[in-house]
Amino acid sequence: xxxxxxxxxxxxxxxxxxxxxxxxxxxxxxxxxxxxxxxxxxxxxxxxxxxxxxxxxxxxxxxxxxxxxxxxxxxxxxxxxxxxxxxxxxxxxxxxxxxxxxxxxxxxxxxxxxxxxxxxxx
Amino acid sequence: xxxxxxxxxxxxxxxxxxxxxxxxxxxxxxxxxxxxxxxxxxxxxxxxxxxxxxxxxxxxxxxxxxxxxxxxxxxxxxxxxxxxxxxxxxxxxxxxxxxxxxxxxxxxxxxxxx
Numbered sequence: 001x002x003x004x005x006x007x008x009x010x011x012x013x014x015x016x017x018x019x020x021x022x023x024x025x026x027x028x029x030x031x032x033x034x035x036x037x038x039x040x041x042x043x044x045x046x047x048x049x050x051x052x053x054x055x056x057x058x059x060x061x062x063x064x065x066x067x068x069x070x071x072x073x074x075x076x077x078x079x080x081x082x083x084x085x086x087x088x089x090x091x092x093x094x095x096x097x098x099x100x101x102x103x104x105x106x107x108x109x110x111x112x113x114x115x116x117x118x119x120x121x122x
Numbered sequence: 123x124x125x126x127x128x129x130x131x132x133x134x135x136x137x138x139x140x141x142x143x144x145x146x147x148x149x150x151x152x153x154x155x156x157x158x159x160x161x162x163x164x165x166x167x168x169x170x171x172x173x174x175x176x177x178x179x180x181x182x183x184x185x186x187x188x189x190x191x192x193x194x195x196x197x198x199x200x201x202x203x204x205x206x207x208x209x210x211x212x213x214x215x216x217x218x219x220x221x222x223x224x225x226x227x228x229x230x231x232x233x234x235x236x
Contacts, residue, residue, distance in 0.1 A: 035225070037172075044230040045164075045172065045215055050223045059223035062123070095171055107219035108162035108177035115171060 002026035002111050004096050009116030012086055022079040022096030022113055030054070030074035033099040035109060036081050038092035038118075048094070049081065053102070064090075086120045093117050124148050124218050128228035134236040141203040143231045145216035150196045153220065160220035163192055163201045165212045166230075172215065176201065203233075211235060 008020040022034070036048040049070040050059045058070050069082045079096050094116055097109035125148040135141040151160045159179035164172040174183045176192035179199055189204045203210055216228040 044213075045166075045217075045227040047217070047223065047225045047227060050225070061224050097171075100174065100177055105156075106177060107160075107223075107225060108174055108217070109164075109172070110174045110177075110183065112171035112173075 002098075004098065004111055004113035006094060006096050006113040006116035009094065009118045011119045011121060013122055014086060014088055014120055016086055017082070017084045018086060018118060020081040020083065020094055020096075020116055020118070022081075024077045024079070024098075027098075027111075028102075029077040031102040033104070033107060034072065034079045035097045035099065035107075036070065036079075037095045037097055037109070037112075038090075039095070039115075040089075040092045043092075046092070050107075051079070053104070083118070086118075088120050091118060091120050123224050124151065124220060124226055126216055126218055126226050126228040128214075128216060128231050130231060131229070132232040132234065134234045135203075135206045136236045137208065138205050139236075141206050141210070141233055143201045143214050143216075143233070145194075145199040145201070145228050147197045147199075147218055151218045151220040152196050159195050159199070160218055161192075161194070161199050162217045162219065163190075164215045164217065165210075166215065167212045175214075206233075206235070208235065 051070045067085045071080045098111040100106045100108040100110040129144045161179040163176040166172040180192045213230045219225045
């Protein structure tokens with residue numbers, strides 16, 4: 001079945017780095033844009049980053065731009081989020097999610113992983 | 123960036139009654155070329171990822187019960203649950219996906235049983 005599975009979360013000190021992965025299965029990975037969305041403890045959803053189906057277009061929330069990078073390996077059906085210079089306020093559950101449509105227009109998010117928890121603490 | 127504002131922040135409705143959640147965008151998310159509103163609604167239950175309910179403001183995702191409906195255009199949108207069921211207790215979010223990112227979410231509305 002269609003599935004996204006995140007990994008790579010953990011506890012890290014402020015200023016350090018972490019790389020999250022999102023393994024996809026059950027669909028044509030290279031046909032869909034993908035996103036990272038995070039949720040701080042007890043808070044709402046925050047959209048974090050976007051990558052187009054072929055990796056040619058990338059966008060970031062202001063809160064992470066310049067510190068986070070997004071990439072994908074379509075041969076491995078895997079999405080990545082490289083997080084550098086981590087801050088306490090980056091503590092959250094990080095979800096990867098798929099754009100609903102493969103047309104490039106519908107970026108509602110129809111498939112979500114269960115999330116991986118990142119805790120930034122000294 | 124487009125700011126999404128939901129109201130109310132929380133809502134308590136009796137079983138079988140109608141629940142209405144509003145979402146307002148700081149600028150129009152209606153794309154004139156295709157006449158579509160780039161607005162989605164999600165449901166999130168505790169300990170679970172969000173679930174897509176509605177996209178294009180009013181199109182129900184496959185498998186979503188027909189008691190859920192979306193309406194509105196431009197900057198003002200509504201999610202309606204026509205007859206509240208116990209399993210509908212959740213936090214609901216709107217999200218705009220107009221043009222290029224950032225694709226911002228509303229702050230969420232917590233729906234409870236009265």
